[in-house]
Amino acid sequence: MTITESAASTVLGKRRLRKEDPALLTGEAKFTSDLNIPGALHLAVLRSPYAHARILSVDVSAALAVPGVVAAYSGADLAPLWAGPMPCAWPVTDDMKNPTHYPLAVSKAAYVGDGVACVVATSDTAAHDALDAIDVEYEPLPAVIDLEDALSDRVVIHDELGTNRSYTWDLKCEGEDGQVDRAFADAAYTVSEHYVHQRLIPMAMEPRAVAAVPQPFGGDITLYSSTQVPHILKVMTALTLGIPEHQMRVVAPAVGGGFGAKLNVYAEELLCTALARKHKLPVRWTEERTENTQATIHGRAQRQHIELAADADGKLTAVRVRLLADMGAYLQLVTPGIPLLGAFLYGGVYDLPVAYDFSCTSVFTTMTPTDAYRGAGRPEATYAIERAMDALADTMGIDPLELRRRNFIRKDQFPYTAMTGLVYDSGDHDAAATKAAELADYDGLRARQATQNVDGATKRLGVGVCSYFEMCGLAPSRVLASLNYSAGGWEAATVRVLPTNKIQVVTGTAPHGQGHETAWSMIVAEKMGVDPDDVDVLHSDTAIAPLGLDTYGSRSLPVGGVAIAMACDKVIDKAKKIAAHQLEANEDDLEFAGGNFTVKGTPDKAMPLAAIAFEAFTAHNLPDGLEPNLEAQVTYDPPNFSWPFGTHICVVEVDTETGEVDVLKYVAVDDCGNQVNPLIVEGQVHGGVIQGLAQALFEEAVFDEDGNPKTSTLAEYLVPAASDVPPITLGHTITPSPTNPLGVKGIGEAGTIGAAPAVINAIVDALSGLGVTDMPMPASPQTVWTTIQSASTAAQGASK
Amino acid sequence: MQIRVTVNGTVHESDVEPRTLLVHYVREVLGLTGTNIGCDTSSCGACSLHLDGEAVKSCTVLAVQADGCEVTTIEGLATDGEMHPMQQAFMQNHALQCGYCTPGMVMAATSLLKENPNPTEAEVRIGLEGNLCRCTGYHNIVQAVLSAAGGQ
Numbered sequence: 033m034t035i036t037e038s039a040a041s042t043v044l045g046k047r048r049l050r051k052e053d054p055a056l057l058t059g060e061a062k063f064t065s066d067l068n069i070p071g072a073l074h075l076a077v078l079r080s081p082y083a084h085a086r087i088l089s090v091d092v093s094a095a096l097a098v099p100g101v102v103a104a105y106s107g108a109d110l111a112p113l114w115a116g117p118m119p120c121a122w123p124v125t126d127d128m129k130n131p132t133h134y135p136l137a138v139s140k141a142a143y144v145g146d147g148v149a150c151v152v153a154t155s156d157t158a159a160h161d162a163l164d165a166i167d168v169e170y171e172p173l174p175a176v177i178d179l180e181d182a183l184s185d186r187v188v189i190h191d192e193l194g195t196n197r198s199y200t201w202d203l204k205c206e207g208e209d210g211q212v213d214r215a216f217a218d219a220a221y222t223v224s225e226h227y228v229h230q231r232l233i234p235m236a237m238e239p240r241a242v243a244a245v246p247q248p249f250g251g252d253i254t255l256y257s258s259t260q261v262p263h264i265l266k267v268m269t270a271l272t273l274g275i276p277e278h279q280m281r282v283v284a285p286a287v288g289g290g291f292g293a294k295l296n297v298y299a300e301e302l303l304c305t306a307l308a309r310k311h312k313l314p315v316r317w318t319e320e321r322t323e324n325t326q327a328t329i330h331g332r333a334q335r336q337h338i339e340l341a342a343d344a345d346g347k348l349t350a351v352r353v354r355l356l357a358d359m360g361a362y363l364q365l366v367t368p369g370i371p372l373l374g375a376f377l378y379g380g381v382y383d384l385p386v387a388y389d390f391s392c393t394s395v396f397t398t399m400t401p402t403d404a405y406r407g408a409g410r411p412e413a414t415y416a417i418e419r420a421m422d423a424l425a426d427t428m429g430i431d432p433l434e435l436r437r438r439n440f441i442r443k444d445q446f447p448y449t450a451m452t453g454l455v456y457d458s459g460d461h462d463a464a465a466t467k468a469a470e471l472a473d474y475d476g477l478r479a480r481q482a483t484q485n486v487d488g489a490t491k492r493l494g495v496g497v498c499s500y501f502e503m504c505g506l507a508p509s510r511v512l513a514s515l516n517y518s519a520g521g522w523e524a525a526t527v528r529v530l531p532t533n534k535i536q537v538v539t540g541t542a543p544h545g546q547g548h549e550t551a552w553s554m555i556v557a558e559k560m561g562v563d564p565d566d567v568d569v570l571h572s573d574t575a576i577a578p579l580g581l582d583t584y585g586s587r588s589l590p591v592g593g594v595a596i597a598m599a600c601d602k603v604i605d606k607a608k609k610i611a612a613h614q615l616e617a618n619e620d621d622l623e624f625a626g627g628n629f630t631v632k633g634t635p636d637k638a639m640p641l642a643a644i645a646f647e648a649f650t651a652h653n654l655p656d657g658l659e660p661n662l663e664a665q666v667t668y669d670p671p672n673f674s675w676p677f678g679t680h681i682c683v684v685e686v687d688t689e690t691g692e693v694d695v696l697k698y699v700a701v702d703d704c705g706n707q708v709n710p711l712i713v714e715g716q717v718h719g720g721v722i723q724g725l726a727q728a729l730f731e732e733a734v735f736d737e738d739g740n741p742k743t744s745t746l747a748e749y750l751v752p753a754a755s756d757v758p759p760i761t762l763g764h765t766i767t768p769s770p771t772n773p774l775g776v777k778g779i780g781e782a783g784t785i786g787a788a789p790a791v792i793n794a795i796v797d798a799l800s801g802l803g804v805t806d807m808p809m810p811a812s813p814q815t816v817w818t819t820i821q822s823a824s825t826a827a828q829g830a831s832k
Numbered sequence: 833m834q835i836r837v838t839v840n841g842t843v844h845e846s847d848v849e850p851r852t853l854l855v856h857y858v859r860e861v862l863g864l865t866g867t868n869i870g871c872d873t874s875s876c877g878a879c880s881l882h883l884d885g886e887a888v889k890s891c892t893v894l895a896v897q898a899d900g901c902e903v904t905t906i907e908g909l910a911t912d913g914e915m916h917p918m919q920q921a922f923m924q925n926h927a928l929q930c931g932y933c934t935p936g937m938v939m940a941a942t943s944l945l946k947e948n949p950n951p952t953e954a955e956v957r958i959g960l961e962g963n964l965c966r967c968t969g970y971h972n973i974v975q976a977v978l979s980a981a982g983g984q
Contacts, residue, residue, distance in 0.1 A: 053923040056931025057915060057938065059866015059906035066865035237870045237878060237966050238932040288868070288932025289966050321871040545930030545967050711926045715968060719929065722969030746875035746964065753961040754970040759953070783969075 042626075043558040047711040050550040051565070061286040064241035064258045065318040072243060072314035073102055075304055076159035078149040078166050079327065080141030083175035083398040083739020084189060087139055087168065090149050094165035100158030102311065104151045104166060107136035113306040115274030118362070119297050121264075121518040122369035128199040131190035131396070133362040135299035135306075141170070142189055142361035143399050144741055145326025147299050152307055152315060175398045175739030179335055179356045182395040189361065189396050198359050198394045199368060203375050205451050207386035215350030215387050219341035223423045229332040229412050230809055231358070231733035233743070234405045235751055236544075238288020239319035240328060242300050244308035254281045255305050260290040261582040262542050264365070264519070266574045268297040273306055284572040287544035291723070292404030293328050294544065295584045296365045325744045330733055331405020333358035334371060338378065338416040341387075346428050346435050350387035351451075353378045353416065357394040360401035367403045368394060372515060373503070373585075374409030376452045380417035381461045381501045381677060382439040386451045398739045404584060406723055407781045410502055411788060418498045418789035419806075426800065431478070432793070433469060433497050437462060440499070447770070454503070456675050457771045460703070461499055467763050468497075468679040468701040477683060485801050490689050493696075494798025496682045498790040504778040505674030506585030522669040523587070524579035525595035527556065527603050529662035531649035533642035535560060535567045537599075540580015541592035542572045546780065547712045548588060552596055554708055555774070559600035560641060561627025579667065586674070586778025589708065594772045595668035602664030610647055611639045613655040674769055674777035678702035680721070680786035682794040688802065691817030693729060693795055700786060701763040704779040713779050718760050720783020726752050727784075728791035730810050750810075803827040835899040839864070840908025848895045854888075855879040857895035858905055866906040866935050870964070877963030880936035880943075881905045887943030889936075889962070906935035909942070918942045921980035922973070929967035937963045941977045950981055 055061040090106035111134065118133040136147045149166050153159035174187045181187075182196040189196055206212060216222055243256040253275065259265050262282040270277040287294065300317045308315040319328070334357045341350040357371045371392045378390060421439075425432040440461040441448050448456045469475070474495065481493045506512075507521035526538035537552050553567035570576050580592075604624055611629035612619040621632050629644070631637040644662070647653060651660035683697040700717050707713045730750040734742040743749040768775030788809065795807050795816065803823035808815055836845050839862060846861055858864045858881070867890060870878030879890045882904040909916040918938050921927070928934040937960065944951065944959040951959060956977045957970070965973060 049923055050926065052931070053928060054915065056928055056934055057906075057919040057922055058910055059864070059935050061931060062865065063868070063932065065869075066859075068863070235966060236932075237876065237930065237964065238868070239870070287930065289930040291966070321873070321876075547929070715926050715929055715972060718969035718971040719967045720969075722971075723966075745873040746871045747873040751964050751966065753964060754957040754974060755954075755961040757970060759974070760969065760971050 041558060043554045043564060044708055045706065045710065048550060048554060048564065048709050050547045051553065052547055052549050063238055063286045063288055064243060064256050067243055067256060067285065069243055069245060069314045069316060072316045073152040073154060073311060074156040074159045075300065075307065075315050075317040076151050076163050077147045077300065078163045080144060080146045080148050082141055082170055082172050083144050084173040085141050085170040086173060087137060087141060087148060088171055089169040091167040092149060094167065095151055095162040098158060098162040098165055100154045101162045102152045102154065104149065104162060106149050107134060107138040110136055110306065111138060113310065114272060116272050118299065119268045119272060119365060120363040120367065122366045122516065124201050124368045124372060124516050125199045128368060129193045129195065129197065130363050131193055135302045144739060145323065145400060146361065150303060152311065175737065177397055177399060177735050177737065177739050179358055179395055179397065182397050183356070189398055196396045198363065198396060200391060200393045201372060203390040203452065205386050205388040205453065211387045212350045212352060212389045215341040216339070219349060220344040221342045221346065221424060221427055222339060223420055223427055224339045225420045225423050227336045227416055227419060228808060229334040229336070229415065231333040232331045232405055232727055232731050233325050233733050233749055234291040234293035234331055235749065236289030236291055236293060239321055239324040240294065240298065240300065241318040242304045243314060243316035244304040245314040246308045246312060248312035252279045252281065253305060253309060254283060255301060256283045256285060257301050258287050258294060259284050260287065260294040260542055260544055260584055262572050262574055263540060263580040263582050265297055265301065269301065269305055272302055281575045284542050290544045291406040292331065292408055292584060295404050296329060321746060322744045325749060326400055326741055329364055329403035330360065330400045331402060332412060333402050334412050336412065336416045338420045340420050340424055342424060346424065346430060346438050348382050348384050348439050351378055351384065352389045355392040357392055358397050358402055359394050360397060360399050362401045364401045364403045367401055369515065369517060370402065370404055370409045372409065374413030376454055376503055377410055377413035377501060378417050379451055380414065381441060381499045383441045383445065384451050388451045399735055406720065407784045410781065411724065411785045414498065414500045414785045415789045419792065422793045422796065423805070426805070433465065433474065436465065436497065436499050455672060456501065457672055457769055458767050459501065459675060459677050460765060460767050461677060463765050464677060464701045464703055465499055465679040467765060468681045468699050471701065471761055471763050472681040472683060472697060472699040474681065490687060492686050492688060492798040494684045494686060494794040496790045496792065496794030496797055497679065498786050498793065499679045500785050501675055501677045502782055502785055503673045503675065504586035504781060505590035505670055506587045507673060508671060509669050519581065520669065521581065521591065522667050523581055523592040523595045524665065524667045525592065525599045526663065526665040527596065527599040529603060529645045531646050533562065533645045535562060536570060537567060537596055538570045538577045539592050539596060540577055540582065541588040542582045544583065546583065546588060551589065551708045551712060552593060555593055555596050556600055559597060561625065586780040589776050590674035590769070590772055590778050591668060591670050593708065593776060594774055595666050597774050598668055599664045599666040602666060603662050606664065607641060607644045607662055609655055609658055610644050614647065614653065615639055670771065672771045674771065676702065676704040676777040676779060676782050678782060678786060680790040682790040684794040684798055686795055686798040686816060688820055691813035691820065693811055693816060695758040697761065698758050699761045699763065700783060701765065702779065702782050703765045703767050704782065705767060705769040705777040706775040708776065714762055716779045717762060717783045720781060721760055721787045722752065722757050724784040724787025725757060725791050728788045728809055728811060730756065732810050833896050835896055837898045837901060837903055839903045840905060850896060852895040853891055854893040854895050854898050855890035858890065858903065864905045864907050868932055868935060870932065875964065877940060878933050878936040880939040880963060882939055882943065887940045906939060909938065916942065917983055918980045921976040925972045925976035925979060927968060927972040927976035933963060933965045937965060937973060944977065945981055953978060
C-alpha cells in the first residue's frame with residue numbers, strides 16, 4: 033500500500049508542531065560553540081588582506097611570546113600534516129583545472145580571507161591577540177574580479193595551471209543535426225538576453241564552528257562541526273589527513289542553518305583536527321561574522337546569455353545558453369558542479385522539441401570560492417528562462433502568463449521525456465498557474481494596471497510571474513556517475529522497535545532547521561501505527577548513524593524519508609511472520625493497520641505491534657530460523673530526481689521618483705506532491721521565497737577593483753529584516769510523485785527558485801511603459817532609479 | 833573588575849576583565865549558552881536579552897555595565913517548567929526553523945509587547961527589525977508575536 037492510495041492517513045499530511053522546538057526555544061539546544069570542552073585550545077586564523085599576493089615570508093616568533101599562546105604556524109609549517117589537498121568531489125570534465133589548495137596557503141594568497149597562518153592558544157582572546165604579532169611579507173599582485181578579465185588570462189592566478197579557465201562543459205541535445213541553428217533561422221520570434229547573477233553570501237545565522245577532540249592513546253578523534261554533511265566530512269577528513277576512517281567520528285550538534293554553505297569541507301575543520309592530533313588536546317574554532325563573509329563559500333556569481341526561438345504562436349522551438357561561471361579562487365567540495373545542476377532546467381516547464389545547446393565555461397577569480405547556495409544552479413536557470421519568457425512575451429505583445437500557458441507541458445504528457453533526456457515524473461503546471469492567478473487576482477491586477485500606469489504616473493504597478501520546475505532529491509547514483517560526481521545519491525535508514533514498542537529511527541540525513549525529527553517521526557507513526565512522540569530520530573553523529581549522505585539538494589524527504597518508510601515496511605514484514613506464528617494463522621491472511629495485526633475475517637484474532645516487539649525481544653517463541661529483535665535497514669537509491677513545481681506571482685508598486693520597490697503581494701503556489709507536515713512545508717516556502725526576494729532586491733557581495741570585499745559585515749550586506757519584506761500568500765496543488773512510495777518531492781529550495789524571477793519580472797513589468805526592458809539585481813532604489821533614467825534618456829535619444 | 837549581577841533571579845558576583853562583553857559573560861562565565869552570537873557589528877540581534885526588563889543586544893553592553901542590574905536570558909523566561917507565552921506562540925506558529933536567532937528573537941518580541949501590547953502587523957515588523965532570521969522569512973514570527981499579543 034502506498035500513502036497516495038491511502039484514504040486513511042492519520043498522521044501524514046496533518047499539521048503537527050515540531051518536537052525540535054522546546055530545546056531551541058529555551059536555550060537548551062547545544063550548537064557547536066556551546067559545547068563545554070574542558071582544556072580545549074582555541075584556534076585563530078590569520079587571513080590575507082590581499083586578494084592576490086605572493087607570500088614572501090611568514091614570521092610567527094612574536095606571536096609565540098603572547099601570553100596564552102601554545103603554538104603558531106605558517107602554511108609551510110603545516111604542509112607535512114596534509115595527506116592530500118582540500119577535496120573537490122566533482123571533477124566535471126576530464127581536463128578540468130583544479131589548483132592545489134591547502135588549509136593554509138603556502139606560496140600565494142588568492143583571495144581576501146585566504147588563511148596564511150594560525151595560532152593555537154589557551155583562550156580565544158589570546159589566540160586573536162596573537163594574530164597581530166605574526167609578520168607576513170607579501171608581494172601584492174593584481175586582483176582579478178571581472179569574469180571576462182579572468183577569461184582573458186591577463187593575470188593568471190594559479191601559476192601551475194597557466195590559465196584562469198577551469199573547464200568548459202557542453203550539453204547539446206538535438207533531435208536532428210543542426211536543429212538548434214535551423215530553429216533560430218526559421219523562428220518567427222527570437223530573444224537574446226544577458227543576465228547577471230550577482231555573488232551572494234549564504235549567511236546562515238550561526239557562523240561555522242568546529243571542535244576536534246582527540247583520544248591521544250587510542251588514536252580516535254571526534255570532530256564536532258556546524259556542518260550539513262557529517263558523513264561526507266568524515267570520509268574527506270580521513271582522506272585529507274590520512275586518518276584511518278574507522279577512527280574518525282563526526283558529530284553535527286544543533287546546526288543553525290546552512291543553505292548550502294555548510295555542505296563543504298573547510299580549512300578550519302582540517303586545521304582543528306590536525307592540530308588536535310598534533311597537540312593531543314581538543315582544538316576549537318568559532319567563526320566571526322567577518323570571517324564568515326570572506327572564508328565561507330559564496331553562491332550564484334554567473335553571467336548568462338540565453339536565446340529563445342519561437343514560432344508565430346510563441347511556441348518555443350529551441351533554447352541556447354552560454355554561461356560564464358565564477359568559481360572564485362579555488363574549487364571547494366562541489367564548486368564546479370553547481371552550474372551543471374542548472375543545465376537541465378533552462379527549458380523551464382515548457383514543452384520543447386529536442387533542440388537545446390548549452391555550454392558553461394568557468395573561471396577562477398581572486399574572490400572567495402563559490403559553491404552551493406540554496407537552489408544551487410537551479411535558481412539561476414529558472415531566472416534565465418523565466419526572464420526570457422517575459423522578454424519573448426513583450427516582443428510578441430502578449431500577456432506573459434498566456435505565453436506560458438501556450439508552452440506548458442500538459443498534465444497528460446507526464447511522465448515527460450525532456451529535451452535533455454531526463455524524465456519529469458509528474459506535473460500540472462496549468463493548475464498551479466491557475467491557482468496562483470486566482471490568489472493574486474491576476475485579471476483584476478491587469479485591469480488596475482491599465483488605469484494606474486498612465487503617462488506621467490510615478491507609482492507604477494507591476495505583476496511578475498514565474499513558473500518553475502525543480503530538479504531535486506539528489507540523486508540517482510547512476511545519473512551522478514554520468515556527471516562525474518565522486519559519490520552516490522542514496523540514503524540509509526534503520527528502523528528499530530524497542531522491547532517496549534518505542535521506536536528508534538536512524539537516518540543518514542543531517543537536519544539544520546528542516547524539522548526532520550518531527551517529519552521522520554510522522555512517517556514512522558503512520559506506517560507503524562504508533563504515536564509520533566514514541567519515535568526517536570537519531571542523526572548527525574557518524575558513530576550512531578554511520579551510513580548516510582546528508583542533507584542538501586532538497587533530498588532529505590524524497591530520498592531519506594522514503595528510505596525510512598521502506599525500512600518500516602521491512603520491519604512490518606518481519607513482525608507479520610511473528611504474528612502469524614503466534615496467532616497460528618497464514619501470513620497471507622494477516623492485515624496490519626493502526627499498529628495491530630488481525631486475521632482477515634476473524635477480527636478477535638489479533639496481535640498488536642507492542643506485543644510482537646516484546647516477543648521479538650524475548651525470542652522465546654519465534655518461528656524457526658527467524659532472528660530475534662525487530663529491526664531493519666534500507667539503503668535507497670532513487671530511480672529518478674524529484675520534480676516539484678509551481679507558479680509564483682509577485683505584485684509590486686515602483687516609485688519612479690525614488691526607485692523604491694514596494695512588494696504589495698507575493699503569491700506562491702507550490703506542488704511538492706504529498707505533504708508530510710504542511711506546517712513545515714509552509715515554513716520552507718516562506719523562508720525560501722524571502723531568500724529569493726532578497727537576491728532580487730537587497731543582497732550582493734561587492735568587491736572593489738583591488739578585490740577587497742566591501743560587504744564583510746551584516747551592517748553592509750543587506751540580509752532583510754522583518755520590516756523589509758512582505759507577508760506571503762501560499763497555495764498548493766498536490767501531484768504525487770510516482771517515483772517513490774510516499775509520493776513526495778523536495779521543498780527546501782523551491783521558494784528561492786521561484787522568487788527572484790517573479791520579483792524582477794514584476795519590476796520590469798511596472799516600468800515597461802518607460803522603456804525599461806531589464807533590471808539588474810539587486811534592484812536597489814538607486815539601481816531602479818538609474819535604470820529608469822537610462823531608459824528614458826535612450827527613449828529621448830531615439831525620438832530625436 | 834568586581835561585578836554583582838542578578839541573572840535569571842540568581843545573584844552572581846564575578847571578577848571580569850573590563851573589556852568583557854555581557855554576552856561573553858553570560859555564555860562563558862555563567863555557562864548560559866542559550867544567548868547566541870551571530871555577528872560582530874550589533875546587526876543581527878541573536879544575543880538579545882533583557883537588562884532591567886528591556887531587550888538589549890548583549891554584544892553592545894560591557895559586563896561591567898550590568899553591575900547591579902537584573903539580567904534575564906532565554907533560560908530564565910520559562911517559569912515552573914512552563915514555557916513563556918511567547919515561547920509557546922513561537923512553537924504554535926512554527927516561528928523557528930534552525931533556532932539560532934530564536935532566543936534573541938523571543939527576548940526582543942517579549943520586550944516589544946511590553947512596550948506596545950497590541951501592535952499592528954506593521955508595528956511588529958518594525959519592532960523586530962533589529963533581529964535577523966535567515967530561515968523563516970519572518971512570516972510566522974510576525975504571526976507568533978501577533979498571536980501572543982492577542983492572548984495576553
